[in-house]
Amino acid sequence: MFIIKRTITMTLGIFGRKVGMTHVFDESGTSIPVTIVKAPDCRISQIKSLEKDGYNSIQLAYDEASPKQVTKAVRGHLSKSGDKIFRSFGEVRVGKIEEYKLGDLITVDDFSVGQKIKVTGTSIGKGFSGNQKRHNFSRGPMTHGSKNHRLPGSIGAGSTPGRVYPGKKMAGQLGNTKNTISTSEVIYIDNNDKILVLRGSLPGKKNNLLKILPKKF
The missing domain is CATH 3.30.160.810 (Double Stranded RNA Binding Domain)
Structure with a gap:
Protein backbone atom coordinates (compact mmCIF):
# COMPACT_ATOMS: atom_id res chain seq x y z
CA MET A 1 0.00 0.00 0.00
CA PHE A 2 1.47 3.34 -1.10
CA ILE A 3 0.36 6.77 0.07
CA ILE A 4 0.66 9.56 -2.50
CA LYS A 5 2.11 12.81 -1.14
CA ARG A 6 2.31 15.71 -3.57
CA THR A 7 5.51 17.76 -3.58
CA ILE A 8 7.31 20.08 -5.99
CA THR A 9 10.93 19.46 -7.01
CA MET A 10 13.35 20.82 -9.61
CA THR A 11 14.21 17.46 -11.18
CA LEU A 12 16.01 17.64 -14.51
CA GLY A 13 14.93 14.26 -15.87
CA ILE A 14 16.25 10.71 -16.21
CA PHE A 15 16.43 7.81 -18.68
CA GLY A 16 15.27 4.35 -17.70
CA ARG A 17 14.14 1.02 -19.11
CA LYS A 18 10.73 -0.56 -18.75
CA VAL A 19 10.67 -3.67 -16.54
CA GLY A 20 6.96 -4.54 -16.73
CA MET A 21 3.53 -3.77 -15.31
CA THR A 22 1.67 -4.69 -12.14
CA HIS A 23 -0.82 -3.01 -9.80
CA VAL A 24 -0.70 -1.58 -6.28
CA PHE A 25 -3.34 -0.45 -3.78
CA ASP A 26 -3.69 3.00 -2.24
CA GLU A 27 -4.83 3.71 1.32
CA SER A 28 -8.51 3.41 0.33
CA GLY A 29 -8.00 -0.03 -1.24
CA THR A 30 -8.30 1.19 -4.84
CA SER A 31 -6.22 -0.76 -7.36
CA ILE A 32 -3.78 1.42 -9.35
CA PRO A 33 -2.16 0.05 -12.55
CA VAL A 34 1.56 0.88 -12.55
CA THR A 35 4.65 0.42 -14.71
CA ILE A 36 7.99 -0.46 -13.11
CA VAL A 37 10.99 1.36 -14.58
CA LYS A 38 14.65 0.61 -13.87
CA ALA A 39 16.42 3.99 -13.86
CA PRO A 40 20.15 3.84 -12.99
CA ASP A 41 22.08 7.04 -12.36
CA THR A 107 19.24 9.72 -9.64
CA VAL A 108 15.79 8.46 -8.68
CA ASP A 109 16.29 10.32 -5.37
CA ASP A 110 15.71 13.56 -7.30
CA PHE A 111 12.08 12.53 -7.86
CA SER A 112 9.38 12.47 -5.21
CA VAL A 113 6.25 10.40 -4.65
CA GLY A 114 3.21 12.08 -6.18
CA GLN A 115 5.24 14.14 -8.64
CA LYS A 116 3.58 14.66 -12.01
CA ILE A 117 5.74 13.52 -14.91
CA LYS A 118 5.62 12.90 -18.65
CA VAL A 119 7.20 9.84 -20.23
CA THR A 120 8.37 9.48 -23.84
CA GLY A 121 9.11 6.17 -25.55
CA THR A 122 8.63 4.13 -28.72
CA SER A 123 5.39 2.18 -28.92
CA ILE A 124 5.25 -1.53 -29.77
CA GLY A 125 5.37 -2.14 -33.53
CA LYS A 126 2.41 -4.21 -34.76
CA GLY A 127 3.26 -4.49 -38.45
CA PHE A 128 0.97 -3.84 -41.42
CA SER A 129 -2.62 -3.30 -40.28
CA GLY A 130 -5.89 -2.51 -41.99
CA ASN A 131 -8.09 0.56 -41.64
CA GLN A 132 -10.29 -0.81 -38.87
CA LYS A 133 -7.46 -1.75 -36.56
CA ARG A 134 -5.11 1.11 -37.41
CA HIS A 135 -7.59 4.02 -37.29
CA ASN A 136 -10.50 2.51 -35.31
CA PHE A 137 -12.82 2.74 -38.34
CA SER A 138 -16.25 1.08 -38.38
CA ARG A 139 -16.80 -1.99 -40.57
CA GLY A 140 -19.42 -2.33 -43.26
CA PRO A 141 -22.70 -4.29 -42.89
CA MET A 142 -22.31 -8.05 -42.46
CA THR A 143 -25.71 -9.09 -43.90
CA HIS A 144 -28.18 -8.37 -46.74
CA GLY A 145 -25.70 -9.30 -49.46
CA SER A 146 -23.09 -6.71 -48.54
CA LYS A 147 -19.62 -7.54 -49.79
CA ASN A 148 -18.06 -4.53 -48.00
CA HIS A 149 -17.12 -5.89 -44.57
CA ARG A 150 -13.63 -4.56 -43.92
CA LEU A 151 -12.82 -2.85 -47.23
CA PRO A 152 -11.46 0.71 -47.17
CA GLY A 153 -14.13 2.04 -49.53
CA SER A 154 -13.76 5.13 -51.70
CA ILE A 155 -10.63 7.18 -51.09
CA GLY A 156 -10.97 9.91 -53.75
CA ALA A 157 -13.34 12.78 -54.43
CA GLY A 158 -14.28 12.19 -58.10
CA SER A 159 -12.88 14.25 -60.94
CA THR A 160 -12.36 17.17 -58.57
CA PRO A 161 -9.66 17.29 -57.30
CA GLY A 162 -8.88 14.06 -59.17
CA ARG A 163 -6.32 12.85 -56.68
CA VAL A 164 -5.95 11.54 -53.15
CA TYR A 165 -4.95 14.11 -50.55
CA PRO A 166 -1.70 13.45 -48.66
CA GLY A 167 -2.22 12.05 -45.20
CA LYS A 168 -5.28 9.99 -46.11
CA LYS A 169 -5.99 7.44 -43.38
CA MET A 170 -5.38 4.08 -44.98
CA ALA A 171 -3.86 0.70 -44.16
CA GLY A 172 -0.18 0.69 -43.20
CA GLN A 173 2.29 0.19 -40.39
CA LEU A 174 0.77 0.34 -36.91
CA GLY A 175 2.87 1.26 -33.90
CA ASN A 176 6.64 1.78 -33.69
CA THR A 177 6.11 5.51 -33.20
CA LYS A 178 7.36 8.00 -30.62
CA ASN A 179 4.66 8.57 -28.00
CA THR A 180 4.50 10.77 -24.91
CA ILE A 181 2.32 10.02 -21.89
CA SER A 182 1.77 13.25 -19.95
CA THR A 183 -0.67 11.98 -17.30
CA SER A 184 1.64 9.72 -15.30
CA GLU A 185 2.99 10.30 -11.80
CA VAL A 186 5.46 8.75 -9.39
CA ILE A 187 3.77 6.21 -7.10
CA TYR A 188 6.78 4.69 -5.35
CA ILE A 189 10.59 5.00 -5.36
CA ASP A 190 13.12 2.28 -4.49
CA ASN A 191 16.41 4.06 -3.85
CA ASN A 192 18.46 0.88 -3.41
CA ASP A 193 17.47 -0.86 -6.67
CA LYS A 194 17.03 2.39 -8.65
CA ILE A 195 13.36 1.66 -9.37
CA LEU A 196 10.57 4.09 -10.23
CA VAL A 197 6.96 2.88 -10.02
CA LEU A 198 4.86 5.08 -12.32
CA ARG A 199 1.10 5.30 -12.71
CA GLY A 200 -0.52 3.78 -15.79
CA SER A 201 0.82 2.06 -18.89
CA LEU A 202 3.85 3.44 -20.70
CA PRO A 203 4.98 3.05 -24.34
CA GLY A 204 6.88 0.00 -25.55
CA LYS A 205 7.59 -3.51 -24.41
CA LYS A 206 9.96 -4.91 -21.79
CA ASN A 207 13.41 -3.25 -21.73
CA ASN A 208 12.17 -0.33 -23.84
CA LEU A 209 14.02 2.96 -23.28
CA LEU A 210 11.95 5.70 -21.61
CA LYS A 211 12.68 9.39 -21.15
CA ILE A 212 11.15 10.63 -17.89
CA LEU A 213 10.74 14.36 -17.34
CA PRO A 214 8.89 16.37 -14.68
CA LYS A 215 5.70 17.98 -15.95
CA LYS A 216 7.23 21.47 -15.95
CA PHE A 217 9.30 20.62 -19.05
Missing part, protein backbone atom coordinates in the same frame (compact mmCIF):
# COMPACT_ATOMS: atom_id res chain seq x y z
CA CYS A 42 22.58 9.46 -15.26
CA ARG A 43 25.46 11.94 -15.43
CA ILE A 44 25.52 15.45 -16.87
CA SER A 45 28.14 15.01 -19.61
CA GLN A 46 27.74 18.31 -21.45
CA ILE A 47 26.08 21.69 -20.95
CA LYS A 48 25.00 23.41 -24.15
CA SER A 49 24.45 27.15 -24.08
CA LEU A 50 22.57 29.57 -26.29
CA GLU A 51 25.74 31.52 -27.07
CA LYS A 52 27.83 28.53 -28.13
CA ASP A 53 25.34 25.97 -29.45
CA GLY A 54 22.28 28.04 -30.30
CA TYR A 55 20.06 26.64 -27.53
CA ASN A 56 20.18 25.77 -23.83
CA SER A 57 20.31 22.06 -23.17
CA ILE A 58 21.71 19.49 -20.77
CA GLN A 59 23.23 16.30 -22.18
CA LEU A 60 22.73 13.24 -19.99
CA ALA A 61 24.87 10.10 -20.26
CA TYR A 62 23.19 6.81 -19.32
CA ASP A 63 23.65 3.02 -19.69
CA GLU A 64 26.90 2.51 -17.78
CA ALA A 65 29.45 0.37 -19.65
CA SER A 66 33.09 -0.73 -19.55
CA PRO A 67 35.78 1.28 -21.41
CA LYS A 68 36.11 -1.51 -24.00
CA GLN A 69 32.48 -1.10 -25.05
CA VAL A 70 32.79 2.51 -26.27
CA THR A 71 35.06 4.33 -28.69
CA LYS A 72 38.08 6.42 -27.77
CA ALA A 73 36.16 9.58 -28.74
CA VAL A 74 33.37 8.75 -26.28
CA ARG A 75 35.89 8.05 -23.51
CA GLY A 76 37.54 11.41 -24.18
CA HIS A 77 34.19 13.18 -24.09
CA LEU A 78 33.23 11.54 -20.78
CA SER A 79 36.62 12.24 -19.18
CA LYS A 80 35.55 15.87 -18.73
CA SER A 81 32.60 14.94 -16.51
CA GLY A 82 33.87 12.04 -14.37
CA ASP A 83 35.47 8.62 -14.27
CA LYS A 84 32.43 6.51 -15.21
CA ILE A 85 31.82 5.30 -18.76
CA PHE A 86 28.40 5.44 -20.42
CA ARG A 87 27.38 4.19 -23.84
CA SER A 88 24.29 6.31 -24.56
CA PHE A 89 23.40 10.00 -24.50
CA GLY A 90 20.23 12.09 -24.49
CA GLU A 91 19.32 15.75 -24.14
CA VAL A 92 16.88 17.74 -22.05
CA ARG A 93 16.04 21.31 -23.04
CA VAL A 94 16.19 23.79 -20.16
CA GLY A 95 15.55 27.48 -19.72
CA LYS A 96 18.59 28.29 -17.58
CA ILE A 97 21.86 26.35 -17.43
CA GLU A 98 23.40 28.15 -14.44
CA GLU A 99 21.87 25.78 -11.89
CA TYR A 100 23.50 22.68 -13.43
CA LYS A 101 27.12 21.55 -13.18
CA LEU A 102 29.15 19.24 -15.39
CA GLY A 103 29.54 15.81 -13.79
CA ASP A 104 26.47 16.00 -11.53
CA LEU A 105 24.55 12.74 -11.11
CA ILE A 106 20.80 12.52 -11.71
Whole structure:
Protein backbone atom coordinates (compact mmCIF):
# COMPACT_ATOMS: atom_id res chain seq x y z
CA MET A 1 0.00 0.00 0.00
CA PHE A 2 1.47 3.34 -1.10
CA ILE A 3 0.36 6.77 0.07
CA ILE A 4 0.66 9.56 -2.50
CA LYS A 5 2.11 12.81 -1.14
CA ARG A 6 2.31 15.71 -3.57
CA THR A 7 5.51 17.76 -3.58
CA ILE A 8 7.31 20.08 -5.99
CA THR A 9 10.93 19.46 -7.01
CA MET A 10 13.35 20.82 -9.61
CA THR A 11 14.21 17.46 -11.18
CA LEU A 12 16.01 17.64 -14.51
CA GLY A 13 14.93 14.26 -15.87
CA ILE A 14 16.25 10.71 -16.21
CA PHE A 15 16.43 7.81 -18.68
CA GLY A 16 15.27 4.35 -17.70
CA ARG A 17 14.14 1.02 -19.11
CA LYS A 18 10.73 -0.56 -18.75
CA VAL A 19 10.67 -3.67 -16.54
CA GLY A 20 6.96 -4.54 -16.73
CA MET A 21 3.53 -3.77 -15.31
CA THR A 22 1.67 -4.69 -12.14
CA HIS A 23 -0.82 -3.01 -9.80
CA VAL A 24 -0.70 -1.58 -6.28
CA PHE A 25 -3.34 -0.45 -3.78
CA ASP A 26 -3.69 3.00 -2.24
CA GLU A 27 -4.83 3.71 1.32
CA SER A 28 -8.51 3.41 0.33
CA GLY A 29 -8.00 -0.03 -1.24
CA THR A 30 -8.30 1.19 -4.84
CA SER A 31 -6.22 -0.76 -7.36
CA ILE A 32 -3.78 1.42 -9.35
CA PRO A 33 -2.16 0.05 -12.55
CA VAL A 34 1.56 0.88 -12.55
CA THR A 35 4.65 0.42 -14.71
CA ILE A 36 7.99 -0.46 -13.11
CA VAL A 37 10.99 1.36 -14.58
CA LYS A 38 14.65 0.61 -13.87
CA ALA A 39 16.42 3.99 -13.86
CA PRO A 40 20.15 3.84 -12.99
CA ASP A 41 22.08 7.04 -12.36
CA CYS A 42 22.58 9.46 -15.26
CA ARG A 43 25.46 11.94 -15.43
CA ILE A 44 25.52 15.45 -16.87
CA SER A 45 28.14 15.01 -19.61
CA GLN A 46 27.74 18.31 -21.45
CA ILE A 47 26.08 21.69 -20.95
CA LYS A 48 25.00 23.41 -24.15
CA SER A 49 24.45 27.15 -24.08
CA LEU A 50 22.57 29.57 -26.29
CA GLU A 51 25.74 31.52 -27.07
CA LYS A 52 27.83 28.53 -28.13
CA ASP A 53 25.34 25.97 -29.45
CA GLY A 54 22.28 28.04 -30.30
CA TYR A 55 20.06 26.64 -27.53
CA ASN A 56 20.18 25.77 -23.83
CA SER A 57 20.31 22.06 -23.17
CA ILE A 58 21.71 19.49 -20.77
CA GLN A 59 23.23 16.30 -22.18
CA LEU A 60 22.73 13.24 -19.99
CA ALA A 61 24.87 10.10 -20.26
CA TYR A 62 23.19 6.81 -19.32
CA ASP A 63 23.65 3.02 -19.69
CA GLU A 64 26.90 2.51 -17.78
CA ALA A 65 29.45 0.37 -19.65
CA SER A 66 33.09 -0.73 -19.55
CA PRO A 67 35.78 1.28 -21.41
CA LYS A 68 36.11 -1.51 -24.00
CA GLN A 69 32.48 -1.10 -25.05
CA VAL A 70 32.79 2.51 -26.27
CA THR A 71 35.06 4.33 -28.69
CA LYS A 72 38.08 6.42 -27.77
CA ALA A 73 36.16 9.58 -28.74
CA VAL A 74 33.37 8.75 -26.28
CA ARG A 75 35.89 8.05 -23.51
CA GLY A 76 37.54 11.41 -24.18
CA HIS A 77 34.19 13.18 -24.09
CA LEU A 78 33.23 11.54 -20.78
CA SER A 79 36.62 12.24 -19.18
CA LYS A 80 35.55 15.87 -18.73
CA SER A 81 32.60 14.94 -16.51
CA GLY A 82 33.87 12.04 -14.37
CA ASP A 83 35.47 8.62 -14.27
CA LYS A 84 32.43 6.51 -15.21
CA ILE A 85 31.82 5.30 -18.76
CA PHE A 86 28.40 5.44 -20.42
CA ARG A 87 27.38 4.19 -23.84
CA SER A 88 24.29 6.31 -24.56
CA PHE A 89 23.40 10.00 -24.50
CA GLY A 90 20.23 12.09 -24.49
CA GLU A 91 19.32 15.75 -24.14
CA VAL A 92 16.88 17.74 -22.05
CA ARG A 93 16.04 21.31 -23.04
CA VAL A 94 16.19 23.79 -20.16
CA GLY A 95 15.55 27.48 -19.72
CA LYS A 96 18.59 28.29 -17.58
CA ILE A 97 21.86 26.35 -17.43
CA GLU A 98 23.40 28.15 -14.44
CA GLU A 99 21.87 25.78 -11.89
CA TYR A 100 23.50 22.68 -13.43
CA LYS A 101 27.12 21.55 -13.18
CA LEU A 102 29.15 19.24 -15.39
CA GLY A 103 29.54 15.81 -13.79
CA ASP A 104 26.47 16.00 -11.53
CA LEU A 105 24.55 12.74 -11.11
CA ILE A 106 20.80 12.52 -11.71
CA THR A 107 19.24 9.72 -9.64
CA VAL A 108 15.79 8.46 -8.68
CA ASP A 109 16.29 10.32 -5.37
CA ASP A 110 15.71 13.56 -7.30
CA PHE A 111 12.08 12.53 -7.86
CA SER A 112 9.38 12.47 -5.21
CA VAL A 113 6.25 10.40 -4.65
CA GLY A 114 3.21 12.08 -6.18
CA GLN A 115 5.24 14.14 -8.64
CA LYS A 116 3.58 14.66 -12.01
CA ILE A 117 5.74 13.52 -14.91
CA LYS A 118 5.62 12.90 -18.65
CA VAL A 119 7.20 9.84 -20.23
CA THR A 120 8.37 9.48 -23.84
CA GLY A 121 9.11 6.17 -25.55
CA THR A 122 8.63 4.13 -28.72
CA SER A 123 5.39 2.18 -28.92
CA ILE A 124 5.25 -1.53 -29.77
CA GLY A 125 5.37 -2.14 -33.53
CA LYS A 126 2.41 -4.21 -34.76
CA GLY A 127 3.26 -4.49 -38.45
CA PHE A 128 0.97 -3.84 -41.42
CA SER A 129 -2.62 -3.30 -40.28
CA GLY A 130 -5.89 -2.51 -41.99
CA ASN A 131 -8.09 0.56 -41.64
CA GLN A 132 -10.29 -0.81 -38.87
CA LYS A 133 -7.46 -1.75 -36.56
CA ARG A 134 -5.11 1.11 -37.41
CA HIS A 135 -7.59 4.02 -37.29
CA ASN A 136 -10.50 2.51 -35.31
CA PHE A 137 -12.82 2.74 -38.34
CA SER A 138 -16.25 1.08 -38.38
CA ARG A 139 -16.80 -1.99 -40.57
CA GLY A 140 -19.42 -2.33 -43.26
CA PRO A 141 -22.70 -4.29 -42.89
CA MET A 142 -22.31 -8.05 -42.46
CA THR A 143 -25.71 -9.09 -43.90
CA HIS A 144 -28.18 -8.37 -46.74
CA GLY A 145 -25.70 -9.30 -49.46
CA SER A 146 -23.09 -6.71 -48.54
CA LYS A 147 -19.62 -7.54 -49.79
CA ASN A 148 -18.06 -4.53 -48.00
CA HIS A 149 -17.12 -5.89 -44.57
CA ARG A 150 -13.63 -4.56 -43.92
CA LEU A 151 -12.82 -2.85 -47.23
CA PRO A 152 -11.46 0.71 -47.17
CA GLY A 153 -14.13 2.04 -49.53
CA SER A 154 -13.76 5.13 -51.70
CA ILE A 155 -10.63 7.18 -51.09
CA GLY A 156 -10.97 9.91 -53.75
CA ALA A 157 -13.34 12.78 -54.43
CA GLY A 158 -14.28 12.19 -58.10
CA SER A 159 -12.88 14.25 -60.94
CA THR A 160 -12.36 17.17 -58.57
CA PRO A 161 -9.66 17.29 -57.30
CA GLY A 162 -8.88 14.06 -59.17
CA ARG A 163 -6.32 12.85 -56.68
CA VAL A 164 -5.95 11.54 -53.15
CA TYR A 165 -4.95 14.11 -50.55
CA PRO A 166 -1.70 13.45 -48.66
CA GLY A 167 -2.22 12.05 -45.20
CA LYS A 168 -5.28 9.99 -46.11
CA LYS A 169 -5.99 7.44 -43.38
CA MET A 170 -5.38 4.08 -44.98
CA ALA A 171 -3.86 0.70 -44.16
CA GLY A 172 -0.18 0.69 -43.20
CA GLN A 173 2.29 0.19 -40.39
CA LEU A 174 0.77 0.34 -36.91
CA GLY A 175 2.87 1.26 -33.90
CA ASN A 176 6.64 1.78 -33.69
CA THR A 177 6.11 5.51 -33.20
CA LYS A 178 7.36 8.00 -30.62
CA ASN A 179 4.66 8.57 -28.00
CA THR A 180 4.50 10.77 -24.91
CA ILE A 181 2.32 10.02 -21.89
CA SER A 182 1.77 13.25 -19.95
CA THR A 183 -0.67 11.98 -17.30
CA SER A 184 1.64 9.72 -15.30
CA GLU A 185 2.99 10.30 -11.80
CA VAL A 186 5.46 8.75 -9.39
CA ILE A 187 3.77 6.21 -7.10
CA TYR A 188 6.78 4.69 -5.35
CA ILE A 189 10.59 5.00 -5.36
CA ASP A 190 13.12 2.28 -4.49
CA ASN A 191 16.41 4.06 -3.85
CA ASN A 192 18.46 0.88 -3.41
CA ASP A 193 17.47 -0.86 -6.67
CA LYS A 194 17.03 2.39 -8.65
CA ILE A 195 13.36 1.66 -9.37
CA LEU A 196 10.57 4.09 -10.23
CA VAL A 197 6.96 2.88 -10.02
CA LEU A 198 4.86 5.08 -12.32
CA ARG A 199 1.10 5.30 -12.71
CA GLY A 200 -0.52 3.78 -15.79
CA SER A 201 0.82 2.06 -18.89
CA LEU A 202 3.85 3.44 -20.70
CA PRO A 203 4.98 3.05 -24.34
CA GLY A 204 6.88 0.00 -25.55
CA LYS A 205 7.59 -3.51 -24.41
CA LYS A 206 9.96 -4.91 -21.79
CA ASN A 207 13.41 -3.25 -21.73
CA ASN A 208 12.17 -0.33 -23.84
CA LEU A 209 14.02 2.96 -23.28
CA LEU A 210 11.95 5.70 -21.61
CA LYS A 211 12.68 9.39 -21.15
CA ILE A 212 11.15 10.63 -17.89
CA LEU A 213 10.74 14.36 -17.34
CA PRO A 214 8.89 16.37 -14.68
CA LYS A 215 5.70 17.98 -15.95
CA LYS A 216 7.23 21.47 -15.95
CA PHE A 217 9.30 20.62 -19.05
